[in-house]
Every structure is written in C-alpha cells, then in structure tokens.
Amino acid sequence: MQQLAHYLLTGEPTYITAHRGARALTAHLERDEVIEELVRFYVRNHPSMDDSG
Secondary structure, three states: OHHHHHHHHHOOHHHOOOHHHHHHHHHOOOHHHHHHHHHHHHHHOOHHHOOOO
C-alpha cells in the first residue's frame, strides 16, 4: 500500500512493482484521474463525508 501512495504522490513509476506487468499497466493511467476516482469512492462509501448534515 505504501508503494501505491508514494507513486500517487510523486508520479515515480519505480514505486510500482514490475511483477505481472503492473508498472506497464500503470503507465497507461493518468495519475490525477486515479486520485480523483479514489476520492470519489471514499466519499461515496463514507456517509459521514456527506454534505447533508
């Protein structure tokens, strides 16, 4: 999990393992879009983050 966090913060692909092509797959993703989706998922799945109250 730390490797993923470091990659998302720095954009340095060497934090991602090359095992089973993970680094190559990561190269096809936009880092900002991954972060946006992680935040969306977190907010959707944590009701305490809701604006309504």
